[in-house]
Amino acid sequence: MDGIIQDFFLLGDPNVRWVLAGTILLSLSAGILGCFTILRRRALVGDAVAHAVLPGVAIAFIIVGDKNPVMLLLGAVVFGWIAMLVMENITLKTKISTDTSIGMVLSVFFGLGVVLLSHIQNSGNVNQSGLDAFLFGNAASMLPFDVIVFSFVSVVVIATILLNYKEFKMLSFDPAFGVSTGFKRKRYEFLMATLLVLTITAGLQAVGVVLMASMLIIPAAAARYWTDSLSVMLVISGLIGIFAAVVGSFVSFSAPAMPTGPWMVVAAAVLFTISVLLSPGRGLVGNYLRKRKQRQKSFKENILKYIYKSNEKNIDSKSQLQEIHQKFGQNGIRVQPFIDKMLNEGYIIRSNGLIELTQKGEQEAKRVIRVHRLWELYLSERLNLKSDHVHDDAETMEHFITPELETELMNILGKPEKDPHQSQIPY
Amino acid sequence: MFWIILTAILVSASCALVGSILVMRKQAMLSDAISHAVLPGIVIAFLLTASRNTFPMLIGAGAFGLLTVYLTDLITRKTKLFEDSSMGIVFTTLFAIGVILVTLFADMVDLDQECILYGEIAYVPWDRWLFMGMDMGPRPVWILSFVLLLNIIFFLVTFKELKIYSFDYQLALTMGLPMAGIHYGLMGMVSFTTIASFESVGAILVVALIIVPPATAYLLTDKFLNMILLSVGFGVLSAITGYFLAVWIDSTIAGAIVVMTGIYFLMAYIYKVYFDEKRQGLDSQKNIVALTPK
Structure with a gap:
């Protein structure tokens, strides 16, 4: 040969x-x-x-x-x-x-x-x-x-x-x-x-x-x-x-x-x-991987947000693992691998069978909620959308807004306190 | 001579039936694609059964015909390429693979490129079908009659669906008609017709008979049923006159039939473009449509 x-x-x-x-x-x-x-x-x-x-x-x-x-x-x-x-x-x-x-x-x-x-x-x-x-x-x-x-x-x-x-x-x-x-x-x-x-x-x-x-x-x-x-x-x-x-x-x-x-x-x-x-x-393979990565990121951010929000509503209660499984485990999605991964990456810790956000996790959850609420505010103030129309859009956009865009939003809106639904914007 | 003309008539009738739908759906080049892409299917069927039996070849060819349609759809959907590019990629690659397989198993496969491209309708009368020791007549005539019958049944059963499928695919979808079934059913019929025909008349004649008579009919009528009947008429007429042209100028019969389809189209074209006054108004309309970007 x-x-x-x-x-x-x-x-x-x-x-x-x-x-x-x-x-x-x-x-x-x-x-x-x-x-x-x-x-x-x-x-x-x-x-x-x-x-x-x-x-x-x-x-x-x-x-x-x-x-x-x-x-x-x-x-x-x-x-x-x-x-x-x-x-x-x-x-x-x-x-x-x-x-x-x-x-x-x-x-x-x-x-x-x-x-x-x-x-x-x-x-x-x-x-x-x-x-x-x-x-x-x-x-x-x-x-x-x-x-x-x-x-x-x-x-x-x-x-x-x-x-x-x-x-x-x-x-x-x-x-x-x-x-x-x-x-x-x-x-x-x-x-x-x-x-x-x-x-x-x-x-x-x-x-x-x-x-x-x-x-x-x-x-x-x-x-x-x-x-x-x-x-x-x-x-x-x-x-x-x-x-x-x-x-x-x-x-x-x-x-x-x-x-x-x-x-x-x-x-x-x-x-x-x-x-x-x-x-x-x-390339199709690259496209698939990018989409999957984005989906996983959104999923992770949603879980963090959920834990954070349940703390926000009722300061002392800690989210149960089961609740998370119930809320996110629909359509046959397995939640446990995501939780394990977030435990490994130090976003959450386990204490007495309950799940708590670490400081890193809290920051990340705050960031997601912040951009969500900033985006809602931007839509209602700048684009004059009704405040009851802005949530769904923000629900998607929160996973895509980059730190640069966040700063930009903040500059436009001037570091606001409350979103259109009068919830506190966390910093 | 009787058998040769009969074979040519059967082929042209089947081809004109499926062809009229393809021409109306602007998918005429699919016949070219399928007629080339079935080559590896034929070779594989040949190798598996070690015989020149027609039914395994029909199945192998049918499978590769559908594969061509499926891959073309897939590439067009998944990539940003235009449909004609993806079709070109799929069928030429499958054809190349077919040629390589033929060369690779040259000593086992009794096929050559020339017989696939031209076919040899002149040998039809000698290809006899012996059934239980009885001489039943030329085998291709039986096979082609069967395919034509299948085509006619398919058209009768799904006539209404085919009509909507040809004119307004979206409407058909919203009416809840099983369009995927019709689509792949039709493509299956195109594949069957192609392979059954080109065994006796070659790949290019098949393409010509699928596209040209329906296009001629399309020039002359606006009615679905009329168009189908006219295409079959032009196909059969080309088959008969083509045979005599071949005898006259001493050439291949398949090629002469193609030339006749072309001549009938030319006549229809001249009539339509230069003598049909009614169309003058339509022409200017068409130019406007042609200039609008898609």
């Missing part, structure tokens, strides 16, 4: 070099361009264009008579373009929805391509074998010439994006605003569509019709999880594309029967899953 890894990364085999270079260039430009397509809700347009270029390839072959890659690419680009125009026209001129027009163009153009290909096969032209590389992709058979074409395409794509970054950004987020400031929307839509068609056409030979769409969607969708800034997203998405290319090329190098494209997709999908689960800020 070590030997294979070494062989692969030393790039001794010229074949590895070409395959790796080709797939990296393609997935880099697909990753970058993909960010714009998913932000503009055009994810499946890529899928349609990838299918729709097939008749272009077939017609170019019929006209030229051999597999000249430049001519095939040219035919593909032309049909990719026609497909884009047809989709746009159908949605604009009829009541048919976008996804239906995408599906129609995808399947009908592809069907036309299949008809032409089978016609070519039945015509017995000996040059035709290998045309189906356009369908399923065959990265392992990439030639140096293909890689030169790919490099050219990706340089064009990346340079165009860099040069028109501001305009593309406008197009992705708020084209209507752009138009009002004199932005030539049509021109940049045309430019971006051309880049999309170019990238897809170039990529087909490496990963095939179906999987080309995923190289546009998955890296960009994963990158969306790590940042809110478009420029950072472009970089991350490009890197994820490169990673996928390396994994795909490596797998098909170490197990030659394995296709490169599908492994690239699987590698990208794994990174996507990791991003969805683990990315800081948006």
